[in-house]
């Protein structure tokens with residue numbers, strides 16, 4: 123593998139030959155735009171760099187150069203305005219990956235760019251610029267000083283406004299310069315500012331070169347006792363003094379020690395006793411070497427699995443580790459990571475969004491010194507830092523832990539990708555484009571780097587397992603929990619009688635009894651309900667009116683604590699009406715139950731227990747999420763009620779009971795993956811029970827106790843589940859026996875949409891015949907004021923999807939050409955989840 127990727131070769135044509143660049147703009151454009159390169163920039167510009175270009179009459183964007191060439195396009199080109207980088211910001215591997223994502227997932231390169239770069243690396247005329255909170259008086263040239271002056275009077279200005287005020291069309295490079303000097307900050311969203319963290323260090327002034335100078339300095343402070351104290355404190359900390367490279371102390375620490383004020387310190391600086399230096403503090407978590415701990419020795423079963431994986435890697439790029447919950451997969455990953463790092467390689471450890479817990483970060487940090495963490499709940503600043511760090515240290519071994527978007531980091535030397543919980547559907551991006559699957563994209567990316575991929579799961583996706591069974595991937599199975607802890611004992615609880623009763627409880631007597639017993643033994647309980655809010659809908663007892671979202675055809679969910687009705691599709695929120703808005707009746711009944719109601723009722727039944735809830739509503743921020751996790755870990759919470767979130771990779775020691783409150787709404791979900799998903803969800807929640815030392819209990823409440831999937835859960839029988847799902851999918855031609863492309867059409871006007879769908883239906887059927895399903899009106903047929911119609915295409919494994927995609931693009935391009943349908947929105951979703 124070539125470690126030194128050299129893409130900075132600039133294209134310099136013969137003298138007088140025009141030079142062009144194709145650029146990627148952060149917009150949903152079907153193709154790249156070409157600009158000409160003015161002579162003075164020809165030696166500078168190369169692929170992967172950002173250049174400022176004008177689009178339309180006013181807007182300016184930072185675009186990424188995709189290719190430099192001399193092929194005159196058939197239209198007149200604008201020149202690029204300036205170059206923003208001196209080195210490429212995006213490497214060759216990334217550009218190739220963007221191109222693949224754009225082609226495979228049917229979206230524009232610009233849409234991939236938008237997903238791929240952290241906000242602070244994207245700039246456009248609307249980007250707002252402001253002065254950093256703590257910038258330093260460095261040397262500025264006239265134009266820089268000008269820009270700073272303009273900004274000083276305003277909290278922030280857009281780049282466009284800056285251009286006007288400075289009478290210059292070309293402020294991007296200037297802004298870029300000041301960004302690098304960290305004098306200004308830019309952002310699309312103000313909460314996401316890139317602020318590198320600095321600490322101020324104090325050291326001796328360069329004029330203080332020896333004992334003599336030091337004594338002279340001391341003399342200067344003889345009439346200022348605080349200054350003297352400061353200097354003496356410094357000297358005592360700096361002992362033994364080395365004048366050639368004087369000791370640097372944190373300003374904060376020095377001031378704390380001496381109780382001196384800033385003014386005193388400033389005086390010493392003016393007297394040329396001290397000097398102040400700025401030191402950038404890394405947000406990457408560098409821990410001292412001495413904190414490192416040894417990895418535990420693998421058990422025999424783990425060691426065997428590890429050896430098998432290594433064995434597969436000699437002739438296969440991808441291996442699947444199917445290991446039951448708590449079998450110690452993470453320890454195996456860590457061995458592989460260690461080896462890859464030792465070979466000087468980069469490693470990417472992918473996790474589904476929510477599982478990226480402090481727990482795992484801490485576990486990794488104890489073993490590997492530095493871990494770059496890339497996560498949407500981290501600030502943009504932290505993300506930029508991880509990005510730049512990889513770019514700058516292209517040849518260094520490095521471990522990156524991240525969610526799906528970390529695929530787009532500037533890897534140059536990747537050796538291993540771990541995709542943990544590979545079955546998770548959060549690996550698939552839903553909205554906006556690119557609608558990519560991180561696991562599949564990771565495999566494509568790794569292949570480019572010649573890197574190995576390990577997929578890991580206790581409940582592999584049907585697709586991955588079938589790839590493993592067929593021999594395309596290596597298959598390694600681990601059925602023993604670490605420490606030989608038994609898998610939890612699952613019991614199915616028939617609640618059909620209870621459900622039929624009016625005001626029947628959500629909790630079966632058995633569940634309540636066992637919760638009570640667990641609490642008595644000071645053990646913890648997790649209850650799973652896959653609906654958040656208090657109750658899914660509200661109904662008037664008198665006339666049957668159900669409050670609906672104004673913008674979507676869906677009923678509003680009642681949230682009790684905020685006393686609001688909320689649309690879970692668009693966020694539309696109203697306060698709970700006091701009377702029925704249809705008949706004026708005052709009996710509004712809450713129907714069904716969500717996590718909030720479960721939490722409240724439990725609290726009534728177990729008044730002495732600490733009940734907490736973990737769902738989207740209680741975990742809006744990273745700190746809120748981490749607080750719940752650590753409270754639960756520290757046993758400050760007795761019962762945790764939650765949605766899907768509680769199923770994901772959490773590792774708690776003291777959970778003896780897990781309750782699944784309503785298995786039926788999972789099992790009867792109208793989707794071909796419902797069986798697989800229910801199995802995965804239930805097995806994963808069940809896996810939270812009894813992890814160390816003792817066997818856990820799992821109670822599953824249902825009205826269909828004989829349901830096939832429940833039987834598989836009962837016996838932890840993944841293989842039978844797999845076999846039955848494969849049969850179904852073979853019969854009905856679903857993945858992995860076919861590839862799916864979902865096409866969604868949206869429009870504000872229902873009739874227009876219907877007509878457009880009819881035309882689409884005709885063309886699709888002419889081209890794809892019976893492989894088209896639809897047009898289908900979804901259950902929720904209007905979201906955010908737009909009506910929705912879906913088509914699904916099933917493309918046989920033997921057929922080329924590339925060709926199908928081109929045909930689909932053509933069909934819809936033609937439809938959007940018809941005047942009446944210009945405003946129809948068409949969304950393609952390849953491999954929909």
Ligand code: ADP
Pocket residue numbers: 418419420421424445446447448449450451452453604773
């Ligand atoms: P999985 O990811 O398969 O669910 P984990 O890797 O989280 O399982 O392991 C479960 C528990 O067992 C963790 O607490 C982990 O620290 C412990 N464990 C796993 N392997 C070992 C080992 N070889 N030595 C000591 N502890 C281990």
Ligand code: ZN
Pocket residue numbers: 662663664665666667702703704705706707
């Ligand atoms: Zn009513």
Ligand code: ZN
Pocket residue numbers: 671672673674689690691692693694905906
């Ligand atoms: Zn809505």
